[in-house]
Every structure is written in C-alpha cells, then in structure tokens.
Amino acid sequence: MSxxxxxxxxxxxxxxxxxxxxxxxxxxxxxxPAAIKRMAVATHEAEINMAIHAGGGHAEAEIVPGKxxxxxxxxxxxxxxxxxEMQEGYSTAPEHIRELGFGAGMGxxxxxxxxxxxxIDSTPGAGTTIMIMIRLDTGRT
Amino acid sequence: MNVRDIVSxxxxxxxxxxxxxxxxxxAACGADLMSDVMAFVNDGVVLLTGLVNPQxxxxxxxxxxxxxxxxxxxVPPKDMVAEAQANGMAVIATRYSMFLACGRLYAAGIRSGxxxxxx
Ligand SMILES: Nc1ncnc2c1ncn2[C@@H]1O[C@H](COP(=O)(O)OP(=O)(O)O)[C@@H](O)[C@H]1O
Ligand SMILES: [Mg+2]
Numbered sequence: 001m002s003x004x005x006x007x008x009x010x011x012x013x014x015x016x017x018x019x020x021x022x023x024x025x026x027x028x029x030x031x032x033p034a035a036i037k038r039m040a041v042a043t044h045e046a047e048i049n050m051a052i053h054a055g056g057g058h059a060e061a062e063i064v065p066g067k068x069x070x071x072x073x074x075x076x077x078x079x080x081x082x083x084x085e086m087q088e089g090y091s092t093a094p095e096h097i098r099e100l101g102f103g104a105g106m107g108x109x110x111x112x113x114x115x116x117x118x119x120i121d122s123t124p125g126a127g128t129t130i131m132i133m134i135r136l137d138t139g140r141t
Numbered sequence: 142m143n144v145r146d147i148v149s150x151x152x153x154x155x156x157x158x159x160x161x162x163x164x165x166x167x168a169a170c171g172a173d174l175m176s177d178v179m180a181f182v183n184d185g186v187v188l189l190t191g192l193v194n195p196q197x198x199x200x201x202x203x204x205x206x207x208x209x210x211x212x213x214x215x216v217p218p219k220d221m222v223a224e225a226q227a228n229g230m231a232v233i234a235t236r237y238s239m240f241l242a243c244g245r246l247y248a249a250g251i252r253s254g255x256x257x258x259x260x
Contacts, residue, residue: 016199023203037205041179044203101192101200104176113180
C-alpha cells in the first residue's frame with residue numbers, strides 16, 4: 001500500500017492532508033499510536049515546508065512490516081546549507097506565513113526529533129526529497 | 142478540572158463539544174505559534190490561542206488536543222467549528238485576553254504547562 005498525496009504550493013489551508021491520512025490510515029490498526037503520532041507530526045512539518053518553501057510537491061506513505069516510511073518530493077529551490085537550516089530558529093519564511101502561526105524555524109529540528117531516521121536529499125535549484133522513517137518495534141514513545 | 146469548569150472559569154461559550162464537558166483536563170498551553178505547539182505540546186492539554194485560522198484546528202487535531210479556547214473575544218467562523226466538531230473536539234470562545242484566560246485557569250487549578258521538557 002502506497003498512497004500518494006499532492007501538496008499544493010502556497011496554500012497552507014490545504015497542507016496537512018498526508019499527515020491527517022497517516023493518522024487515520026487503516027494500516028495503523030494494531031500499530032503503536034505514539035509511533036503513528038511521531039510520523040504524523042514529522043510529515044505535517046514536511047508538508048508545510050513544501051507548501052511554504054518549495055511551491056508544493058507530493059508525499060507517499062508506505063506501511064511495511066516493522067516500519068512506516070513517508071517520502072516527500074518537491075521541485076523547489078532546494079536547501080543549500082542543511083546544517084544552518086536545521087538549526088532551531090532559522091527560517092526564511094515570509095511575514096504572511098508567520099501571521100498564520102508558522103515559520104518559527106522549528107520544523108526540520110522537530111522532524112529530526114520525531115523520526116527514527118530522517119534523510120534529506122537536496123540539490124539547490126532542483127528540489128528536495130525527504131524520507132522519514134519510523135520503526136514500529138522500538139517501544140520508543 | 143473538566144471542560145465544563147473551563148467554560149465557567151473563562152465565562153466562555155461552548156461552540157461545539159457538549160459530549161466532552163466531563164473530560165478531565167490537567168494541563169494547558171497558551172500559544173499563537175503553531176510551530177511551537179507542534180514542537181513542544183503533550184497530549185491531553187487545553188490549547189488557548191488567539192490564532193483564528195483552520196491551522197489552529199488542524200494543529201490541535203494533529204497533536205491530539207481535544208479542547209481549544211479562542212481568547213480575546215475571537216469567534217471562529219462556522220466552517221472552522223464544523224471541522225473541529227468532525228474531529229471530535231470542543232471549542233470554547235472567551236472574551237478574556239490570553240494572559241487573563243491563562244491566569245484564571247491557573248488560579249482555578251490547572252498547574253501544568255503541558256509541554257515536554259525544554260532544555
Ligand atoms: N522543502 C524545502 N525546500 C526548500 N527550502 C526548505 C524546505 N524545507 C525547509 N527549507 C528551508 O529550511 C528553513 C528551515 O525550515 P524549518 O526548520 O521547517 O523552519 P520554517 O519552515 O519555520 O522556516 C526554511 O526557512 C527554508 O529556508
Ligand atoms: Mg517548517
């Protein structure tokens with residue numbers, strides 16, 4: 001099972017669909033709710049980033065034995081200096097996004113905190129691919 | 142403190158969530174910054190916010206927050222209340238400011254900030 005969600009650019013009112021689906025996915029039955037929540041939070045942050053910073057993209061969720069993997073791809077400007085962008089508080093979000101309660105520069109750090117594995121593959125000018133992996137057998141909450 | 146007590150302490154109006162009136166709430170978090178809510182908040186809190194926007198409902202849903210209070214006399218539009226209702230959440234509106242609403246809940250017995258440890 002590998003559902004695919006489009007994440008439109010700019011329009012934050014539509015971001016968050018993939019994460020809401022992750023939370024409600026039928027495959028989640030019998031899966032530790034804390035693990036599902038960590039995935040939903042990390043996915044939500046990534047979706048908002050795609051909508052704000054990359055003009056949209058798409059997300060794919062996969063629930064396989066032992067883990068959940070969400071992959072998000074966009075063709076936005078890419079991330080040039082990952083170490084800098086990962087720092088809490090660093091943000092290039094415009095004012096109108098801050099007025100919506102986002103753009104505090106906490107997103108990438110929050111994704112890292114929630115994910116068991118986070119890979120960010122980015123080429124400046126070509127786009128970003130983010131892979132979030134949550135293990136289902138660790139008992140971490 | 143249950144949701145009924147929160148409504149009366151804040152002299153608020155319950156816009157949806159009758160079925161949650163007896164739900165026990167032990168912690169509260171006041172925030173307009175949804176980024177912070179996503180990064181710091183624990184389950185089971187009441188969220189007080191001045192941000193009237195569908196993202197406040199969605200962020201609350203994401204974080205398993207069942208009760209949301211809009212402060213400073215802000216009343217969310219019908220479609221936002223409907224979204225909250227569909228998510229099984231309670232929505233309260235109060236005319237108190239963020240500071241006074243938080244203060245009143247604290248004085249009435251909610252003493253936990255509802256966030257993970259912040260170093
Ligand atoms: N998908 C993306 N494409 C391009 N840049 C991104 C993307 N995601 C994040 N960034 C960059 O990384 C910065 C930090 O991201 P984040 O920690 O989520 O903070 P915020 O979204 O609040 O700005 C952003 O301000 C942006 O410059
Ligand atoms: Mg972000």
